[in-house]
Amino acid sequence: MRSLVIDCDPGCDDAIAILLALRHANVKAITTVSGNVPVAQSTANALMTVALANTETPVYSGARLPFSGPQIHNDVNHGRDGLGGIKRHSHSRTSESKSACNFLLDCVSKDDWVVALGPLTNLAQTLERDSDWGKRIAGISIMGGSTSVGNISPVAEFNTFADPQAAAKVYTSGAKLKMCGLNLTHQLQVTDETVSMVSDLRTAKSSFVAALLNFLLKRAERLIGSRCAPLHDPCAVLAVTHPTLFEFEECCVEIETQGALTSGMTVIDQRTTRPRLAPNTLVATHIDATEAIKVIVDSLETQ
Numbered sequence: 001m002r003s004l005v006i007d008c009d010p011g012c013d014d015a016i017a018i019l020l021a022l023r024h025a026n027v028k029a030i031t032t033v034s035g036n037v038p039v040a041q042s043t044a045n046a047l048m049t050v051a052l053a054n055t056e057t058p059v060y061s062g063a064r065l066p067f068s069g070p071q072i073h074n075d076v077n078h079g080r081d082g083l084g085g086i087k088r089h090s091h092s093r094t095s096e097s098k099s100a101c102n103f104l105l106d107c108v109s110k111d112d113w114v115v116a117l118g119p120l121t122n123l124a125q126t127l128e129r130d131s132d133w134g135k136r137i138a139g140i141s142i143m144g145g146s147t148s149v150g151n152i153s154p155v156a157e158f159n160t161f162a163d164p165q166a167a168a169k170v171y172t173s174g175a176k177l178k179m180c181g182l183n184l185t186h187q188l189q190v191t192d193e194t195v196s197m198v199s200d201l202r203t204a205k206s207s208f209v210a211a212l213l214n215f216l217l218k219r220a221e222r223l224i225g226s227r228c229a230p231l232h233d234p235c236a237v238l239a240v241t242h243p244t245l246f247e248f249e250e251c252c253v254e255i256e257t258q259g260a261l262t263s264g265m266t267v268i269d270q271r272t273t274r275p276r277l278a279p280n281t282l283v284a285t286h287i288d289a290t291e292a293i294k295v296i297v298d299s300l301e302t303q
């Protein structure tokens, strides 16, 4: 099994990604960041998720503010508490005293992938302290960006938009990078059929995930009039644990940090004419969605 560290801002889809990773990888730790919700809340949500999964996975709390620029959150899509206001499980877990950045610097090594599911602030802080850090780890699998349209702006995806300077630092770090952007994650849609498959498992994890999915579908129905929603963050886990479900294209990805209209845009060289800019990222272009949903649902089978 791959060794992973999950850097995240739970977030409904982050929580589902954590449960998926706990089943299919050796999750060394979870580091949290401000994004969908403030970092105190994303840490509380990560702790509740590992408690529910009954694992001893340590959680390290990370950046409270972006590497640069204003702080934004995403309660429209995840609710004020980040987990759609669903019933919370009681537990006695607490986060570690070391910071996320210190953990990433000291404890992540050449066999470890970092799966980044929120703004890239913790990773940029780590690179600020050791510019070679990205070359000393196995790689970074990112949920963020898009080869086409954005979600938080016409051209930018939320995680990249929330801290563009941090993203720029990661994409120029020399680390081995995989990118699952909106072009890919919108291929992985959950529907009421997915909720039924999950609910039928009748485990603590499956009831938790069914409640999260119901929240996402209700929100989609309100916003776009259809009970169908993309599951973003699990894609970046699967890109490491189940790479054969994907097609990737090697591309140069750069981050727009200045543009008045385009801040946080991933500028991706997919020109069919040559020469192209030197590639720095494996950009995921296609996922076998049916199989991916099966892997995600199956990960909730055990208590």
Ligand code: BDR
Pocket: 011, 012, 013, 014, 036, 074, 077, 117, 118, 143, 151, 157, 158, 159, 232, 233
């Ligand atoms: C990303 O933004 C967040 O709201 C989700 O958790 C995901 O990481 C999708 O744009």
Ligand code: CA
Pocket: 008, 009, 010, 011, 013, 014, 036, 117, 118, 233
């Ligand atoms: Ca996220």
